[in-house]
Amino acid sequence: MNRLVSMTVNGEARELAVAPNRTLLDALRNEGSLTGTKKGCDVGDCGACTVIMDGRPVNACLVLAIEAEGATIETIEGLQPSYDQPHLLQQKFMEHGGAQCGFCTPGIIMMAKALLDENPDPSEDEIRFALAGNICRCTGYTKIIDAVRATAEELRKAGTL
Amino acid sequence: MKPFEYYEPASLAEASDLLRRLGKDASIIAGGTDLLVEMKEELRSVLHVVNIKKIPNLRNFTYDPAAGLRFGALVTVREVETSPHVIGNYPNLAKAVSLLGSVQVRNRATIVGNICRASPSADTIPPLIADGASLSVYDGGADRTILLEDFFTGPGRTVLSPGDIVTGISLPAPGPTSGRAYIKHGRRKAMELATVGVAVSIEHVAGQCSDVRIALGAVAPTVIRARRTEDLLRGRRIDAALLAEAAESAMQEATPIGNVRASAAYRRDMVGVLTRRAIGYAMGGAR
Incomplete structure (x- = not known):
């Protein structure tokens, strides 16, 4: 039987009707119509479904939607400050060629955002450690790491952190 | 994932009653990172999921x-x-x-x-x-x-x-002279299950071991203590010869199986290498 689950998604109060066996990932993509969060492996190995839940990055495929009652969820759709302006991380991923097919990109960008929120000046090792749960099968990781480092540098210069 | 009944008991007593009544078809969910994978892959049949996150005082x-x-x-x-x-x-x-x-x-x-x-x-x-x-x-x-x-x-x-x-x-609190180490051995650095895991907690003064516990992971049906190896070390001065003896002893205590991640023989060899290394690290040796 479906239950109504209330959560804040990208700053907006949402109420989604879900069965207990619905994952947060499926609820966001289907009932929530937010398909930016990707479904890769669906068992917590690939990180494509990474969203930020109450300030912490999690695999949305390993959270039951009913467990998100009262939670604050951030997804890739909520990242852009406005429709025609990408988030700095998105900008840097474009500049550095940090995406090829792009399927893993929303998860990687959400994980990178969570990292920079917590640690504005990460070393390359810290970036690699944070992104260990995000798999990219086409572009390789060097450009992704470059993009995250460039974002951190620019944020530091702008003094917005 | 197959449908299940979902419960959110508000107290330990309620949760315990519920779990006893529901029996084998019920599972607790806490983090869910293992349970949901097992349910999705149908490795486990779970008809009742009991979420314990509403129970107070379990986050202390x-x-x-x-x-x-x-x-x-x-x-x-x-x-x-x-x-x-x-x-x-x-x-x-x-x-x-x-x-x-x-x-x-x-x-x-x-x-x-x-x-x-x-x-x-x-x-x-x-x-x-x-x-x-x-x-x-x-x-x-x-x-x-x-x-x-x-x-x-x-x-x-x-x-x-x-x-x-x-x-x-x-x-327990660590003693003033304790040293500790854990080494995980796998095929890659991240997102890996241990092929062999070795943990050492040792009490030592000036190279002399007064007490030690060694736990071996992934080389027996459960994580085990290498008790004979601990006995070998207790009360003795740790030197290269004793470390070699300890490595050999730990290899004998392990009962590994071969599977997709490593053969039994390789696991046993690694128990020796890692036990020697982990004791060294726990004693403050360079990594």
Whole structure:
């Protein structure tokens, strides 16, 4: 039987009707119509479904939607400050060629955002450690790491952190 | 994932009653990072899921230099990984938990959940056994305490009965002369299950071992203590010859199987190498 689950998604109060066996990932993509969060492996190995839940990055495929009652969820759709302006991380991923097919990109960008929120000046090792749960099968990781480092540098210069 | 009935008991008593009544078809969900995978892949049939996150007082986390570390069943792996008390006093545990899954998984997964899953290759278990951890278990009556090394009865199996709930874990405070290390051996650095895991907690003064616990992961049906190897070391001065003897002894105590990750012979060899190394690290040797 479906239950109504209330959560804040990208700053907006949402109420989604879900069965207990619905994952947060499926609820966001289907009932929530937010398909930016990707479904890769669906068992917590690939990180494509990474969203930020109450300030912490999690695999949305390993959270039951009913467990998100009262939670604050951030997804890739909520990242852009406005429709025609990408988030700095998105900008840097474009500049550095940090995406090829792009399927893993929303998860990687959400994980990178969570990292920079917590640690504005990460070393390359810290970036690699944070992104260990995000798999990219086409572009390789060097450009992704470059993009995250460039974002951190620019944020530091702008003094917005 | 197949449909299931979902419950959110508000107290331990309610949860315990529920679990006892529902029996084998019910499972507790805490982090869910193992349970949901097993349910999706239909490795386990679960008709009733009992979420314990609404139960108060299972998120406590305390450290006291005399009493040691104590934390509740809902404390996540990531909380333990980033705790300055754990990093400072239980470096072996800090290391082991930082190697479990990914940051995303560690933000949901709980230490107690990883323990109750009872995998022979669980990262959290060897350092906790080496440190002398014990579990508090609620069964409807007074809490009982179970030494972690007595908790497992086989792969995926523990001494718990339906209705038993592990409420928390405690570790004694490290002694002034203790050294600790955990080494995980795998084919890659991240997102890996241990091929072999070795944890050593040793009390030593001027190279002399007064007490030691060695726990071996992924080389027996449960994580085991290498007791004969510990006996060999206790009261003796640790030198290269004794380390070689200890490595040989630990290899004899392991009873590994061969599987997709490594052959039995390779695992046994690695027990020797890693035991020698882990004792060295725990004694303060260079990494």
